[in-house]
Amino acid sequence: MADIAVLLKQVPDTNAKIMVSGGRVDESAVNKWSMSPFDEYALEAALVQGGSITAITCGPARAKKMLTDAAAVGATDLMHIVVDDLSALDSNQIATILAAAVEKSGASVVFCGKQAADTNAGSTGPGVAEMMGAGCVTMVSELTGDSSGFMALRPSSTGMERVNVSAPCVIAFDKMGTELRRPNVKGIMMAKKKAVETLTVSDLGVDIGSASVSLDNQSPPAEKPAGQKFEGAENVATVVTKLRDEAKVI
Amino acid sequence: MVTVIAEISGNSLHPVTAQLVGAAGGNATVLCPGGIGAAEAAAIAGVAKVISVEGDCFSDFDGGAWASALGTVAEGRILAASTATGREIAARMGAAKGVAVVQDVTSIDGNSVTRPIYSGKAMETLTVADDSILTLRPNTFSAAGDGGSAEVSTVNQSADVATSVKEAIAKASERLDVADADVVISGGRGMGSIENFSHLEAIADQLGAAVGASRAVVDEWGMSHSIQVGQTGKTVNPSLYIAVGISGAIQHLAGMRSSKYIVAINKDADAPIFGVADYGIVATWEEALPALADALSNL
Numbered sequence: 001m002a003d004i005a006v007l008l009k010q011v012p013d014t015n016a017k018i019m020v021s022g023g024r025v026d027e028s029a030v031n032k033w034s035m036s037p038f039d040e041y042a043l044e045a046a047l048v049q050g051g052s053i054t055a056i057t058c059g060p061a062r063a064k065k066m067l068t069d070a071a072a073v074g075a076t077d078l079m080h081i082v083v084d085d086l087s088a089l090d091s092n093q094i095a096t097i098l099a100a101a102v103e104k105s106g107a108s109v110v111f112c113g114k115q116a117a118d119t120n121a122g123s124t125g126p127g128v129a130e131m132m133g134a135g136c137v138t139m140v141s142e143l144t145g146d147s148s149g150f151m152a153l154r155p156s157s158t159g160m161e162r163v164n165v166s167a168p169c170v171i172a173f174d175k176m177g178t179e180l181r182r183p184n185v186k187g188i189m190m191a192k193k194k195a196v197e198t199l200t201v202s203d204l205g206v207d208i209g210s211a212s213v214s215l216d217n218q219s220p221p222a223e224k225p226a227g228q229k230f231e232g233a234e235n236v237a238t239v240v241t242k243l244r245d246e247a248k249v250i
Numbered sequence: 251m252v253t254v255i256a257e258i259s260g261n262s263l264h265p266v267t268a269q270l271v272g273a274a275g276g277n278a279t280v281l282c283p284g285g286i287g288a289a290e291a292a293a294i295a296g297v298a299k300v301i302s303v304e305g306d307c308f309s310d311f312d313g314g315a316w317a318s319a320l321g322t323v324a325e326g327r328i329l330a331a332s333t334a335t336g337r338e339i340a341a342r343m344g345a346a347k348g349v350a351v352v353q354d355v356t357s358i359d360g361n362s363v364t365r366p367i368y369s370g371k372a373m374e375t376l377t378v379a380d381d382s383i384l385t386l387r388p389n390t391f392s393a394a395g396d397g398g399s400a401e402v403s404t405v406n407q408s409a410d411v412a413t414s415v416k417e418a419i420a421k422a423s424e425r426l427d428v429a430d431a432d433v434v435i436s437g438g439r440g441m442g443s444i445e446n447f448s449h450l451e452a453i454a455d456q457l458g459a460a461v462g463a464s465r466a467v468v469d470e471w472g473m474s475h476s477i478q479v480g481q482t483g484k485t486v487n488p489s490l491y492i493a494v495g496i497s498g499a500i501q502h503l504a505g506m507r508s509s510k511y512i513v514a515i516n517k518d519a520d521a522p523i524f525g526v527a528d529y530g531i532v533a534t535w536e537e538a539l540p541a542l543a544d545a546l547s548n549l
């Protein structure tokens with residue numbers, strides 16, 4: 001059984017309102033932080049594999065709680081790379097940090113989300129794979145086998161396909177058909193006592209250089225003009241006419 | 251100097267490629283993985299050069315190998331489509347070349363690019379270097395027309411693959427993909443049962459639309475996840491999105507709020523979906539869908 005590293009990012013809960021003030025998303029206005037949804041599936045897939053599972057996150061102090069949540073369902077080791085402002089890092093800097101953390105964990109198999117719920121990027125899994133010189137399969141919704149030969153189900157332009165990959169590898173998960181496990185009381189108690197290895201980027205001994213992308217401004221999405229609302233199915237024909245004549249979409 | 255990585259679909263060029271060329275603003279070099287779609291790419295206006303990159307690694311998709319082989323000829327600013335494969339190629343090429351990647355860009359103004367974040371709950375504007383790797387959201391940039399006659403050259407370049415495709419599973423239905431369609435009609439729990447989706451399919455056939463679904467329906471009635479729209483499903487960007495019996499939870503809106511026009515059919519006048527609808531119809535689907543079928547056939 002190969003050791004697995006799971007990359008987990010803490011993001012605003014998908015139900016949380018995103019407020020912007022002074023050209024930046026106001027993190028202090030986020031009422032709930034959660035594990036990014038696809039990362040939950042990555043963690044679940046690792047738990048199914050079993051063995052040693054290092055949960056790794058890179059982020060500010062608040063992210064530590066998410067590692068404890070991961071321990072409560074069964075992650076065996078916890079690693080927190082403390083970075084206060086992730087939005088100042090570009091895609092290669094974050095991949096460099098996480099690849100170094102994976103190396104430190106000793107894992108040759110990495111599970112992560114297909115994209116984080118804040119960046120929506122999907123750069124990190126393949127980026128870490130490149131730095132590890134490893135194979136990568138993304139958008140995976142089903143996984144069988146083990147590190148000597150995983151079989152991963154992913155979409156293709158003609159449907160779906162099963163792809164074979166073995167360690168070293170990175171697998172980036174989509175939503176899966178499986179239920180996510182919930183922690184039980186014993187798990188929660190044990191997790192509270194679990195040590196978190198807390199490191200800085202320089203502790204990892206990597207040089208991340210300077211960012212080549214800079215953030216200028218964040219803003220709320222453009223307001224849509226208020227729509228027209230009609231009571232009753234007898235207005236369907238009117239709407240269809242408007243779709244043709246006003247909106248010109250049919 | 252702008253390099254466009256052609257998006258391919260099966261054995262031909264995906265239409266988003268012309269949008270990438272449009273965004274490049276002329277004088278683009280288009281790289282065709284495995285040589286697929288090279289002749290079609292050469293006929294797009296604004297393409298200066300097409301390079302067919304040919305090698306064994308292109309027989310199946312392997313992001314690392316494709317990025318490595320294409321990366322030997324990709325230079326300057328590199329544009330790819332913000333699709334599953336486009337994103338993976340861009341991410342690996344960026345990591346290999348040490349060039350930062352910005353995914354899912356919706357507008358470009360010189361070195362200033364804009365993209366949605368938090369699933370469309372906010373936007374951000376970034377300054378990128380001249381040489382940067384960007385993936386562009388499909389259906390947001392206007393496509394370059396045809397009438398080009400670029401010269402096509404071939405580069406033989408393969409790379410080591412780390413993955414192998416063992417089984418291809420054909421699509422369960424011949425229906426359009428929600429992510430590609432110009433019109434999408436989606437149903438939610440309000441449809442009552444999976445069988446009632448046949449009413450949506452009939453309208454979809456009239457409109458040439460794809461059929462989508464809310465997560466409630468996918469999880470509870472076992473519909474295919476490939477048609478789920480939203481935070482943990484697909485992001486769609488059609489000209490027209492019709493939501494039927496969908497309440498409009500924030501995670502559903504995350505996947506469809508950028509549609510050009512939104513029609514909502516819901517029996518509850520207070521359903522949040524009406525907050526994003528251009529045209530809202532307060533009615534049951536049992537009444538509204540037959541009326542819709544009639545109105546469409548009378549057009």
Ligand SMILES: Cc1cc2nc3c(=O)[nH]c(=O)nc-3n(C[C@H](O)[C@H](O)[C@H](O)COP(=O)(O)OP(=O)(O)OC[C@H]3O[C@@H](n4cnc5c(N)ncnc54)[C@H](O)[C@@H]3O)c2cc1C
Nearest residue numbers: 438439440464465466480481482483495496497517534535
């Ligand atoms: C992390 C996370 C990720 C999620 N990702 C997604 C996602 O990707 N996509 C997604 O859709 N959801 C997602 N959800 C779920 C989301 O929160 C909602 O639960 C879901 O969208 C509700 O689906 P629905 O609108 O079909 O059902 P409901 O909320 O139950 O709404 C049904 C609607 O149908 C109406 N209705 C009932 N009968 C009729 C009738 N006869 N005619 C007309 N209207 C009728 C009702 O008035 C109601 O508004 C996610 C949730 C979480 C926590």
Ligand SMILES: Nc1ncnc2c1ncn2[C@@H]1O[C@H](COP(=O)(O)O)[C@@H](O)[C@H]1O
Nearest residue numbers: 007008058112113115116121122123124
């Ligand atoms: N700061 C981070 N800490 C831990 N994992 C991360 C971090 N950023 C990204 N990831 C992982 O990479 C995936 C894709 O992220 P992204 O490239 O930002 O869309 C996420 O779902 C996580 O699994």
